[in-house]
Amino acid sequence: MKRKGVFVLAKNRNRYYYYSYSYSKDYAPGDSQAQLKFQVSEAYKTIRTNLLFSILKSGCKRIVFSSASPGEGKSTVSVNTAISLAQANSRVLLIDCDLRRPTMHRFFNIPNTPGLTNVLGGLNTLGEAMLDTKYPNLKLLCSGLSVPNPSEMLASAQLRELIESLSESFDYIIFDTPPLGVVSDAIPLIKNSDGVVLVVREMVSTFTDLDKTIGNLQMVDAKILGLVYNGSGTSRANKGGYYHNRYSSYYYSKKD
Ligand SMILES: Nc1ncnc2c1ncn2[C@@H]1O[C@H](COP(=O)(O)OP(=O)(O)OP(=O)(O)O)[C@@H](O)[C@H]1O
Numbered sequence: 001m002k003r004k005g006v007f008v009l010a011k012n013r014n015r016y017y018y019y020s021y022s023y024s025k026d027y028a029p030g031d032s033q034a035q036l037k038f039q040v041s042e043a044y045k046t047i048r049t050n051l052l053f054s055i056l057k058s059g060c061k062r063i064v065f066s067s068a069s070p071g072e073g074k075s076t077v078s079v080n081t082a083i084s085l086a087q088a089n090s091r092v093l094l095i096d097c098d099l100r101r102p103t104m105h106r107f108f109n110i111p112n113t114p115g116l117t118n119v120l121g122g123l124n125t126l127g128e129a130m131l132d133t134k135y136p137n138l139k140l141l142c143s144g145l146s147v148p149n150p151s152e153m154l155a156s157a158q159l160r161e162l163i164e165s166l167s168e169s170f171d172y173i174i175f176d177t178p179p180l181g182v183v184s185d186a187i188p189l190i191k192n193s194d195g196v197v198l199v200v201r202e203m204v205s206t207f208t209d210l211d212k213t214i215g216n217l218q219m220v221d222a223k224i225l226g227l228v229y230n231g232s233g234t235s236r237a238n239k240g241g242y243y244h245n246r247y248s249s250y251y252y253s254k255k256d
């Protein structure tokens, strides 16, 4: 790892949006508090503090995590931010809204069903699908059964109503979503939220991608809360061809 710590990333309409994030493979939900690398947990605390000050309202705060390109660390950052918020005694619900390539269940080593789509489809109750985690204030709603119409589901009135009713029980709802440069699934969620945090990974996203994504978000009047610079200096992000391979596999992998 080359650098850790706080980064200022990008300028947008003459404002700098910044969050900090440093990453260590050792930081996963399975780890005990004692094992967390100091710098990583500090970076998440900074993200948490910035979020606290970015959304000045009472009641439930709904925050979407997305990115321009696949594999930038949206899921990793959203799960760890959710944990960090829960550790500060907020009641947090984490929802896996990446209905195409869900990953939250893997972080917590549980099955992906029942989940959000099961509840929306009337197959399971919310009580059955919303799970406790090892973190006392953190609940998890996995994505659920694979569906043929993920965009429609995420744009549905049923989901809006579900989020409305969940908002009464939580201080934060964190949404993990697919990359905006690939599919527009996240847009309705973003419009129905308090804002979006864009994750940008070193050597994965280009400024052009990021610019385009920010432009698209501005066109729909989305509130961009900030950017998390997921800098790692790892070889994986730096491989030629990786970017386009990931793009195509996002849509067309056999598993989907
Ligand atoms: N800074 C980093 N250094 C090394 N590995 C990382 C870093 N950030 C994320 N990863 C790894 O990269 C992979 C992709 O991360 P993650 O699933 O969080 O990205 P994503 O943006 O949610 O991907 P997708 O677009 O497929 O949903 C994971 O294996 C994760 O552990």
Ligand SMILES: [Mg+2]
Residues within 6 Å of the ligand: 074, 075, 076, 098, 101, 103, 176, 177
């Ligand atoms: Mg993801």
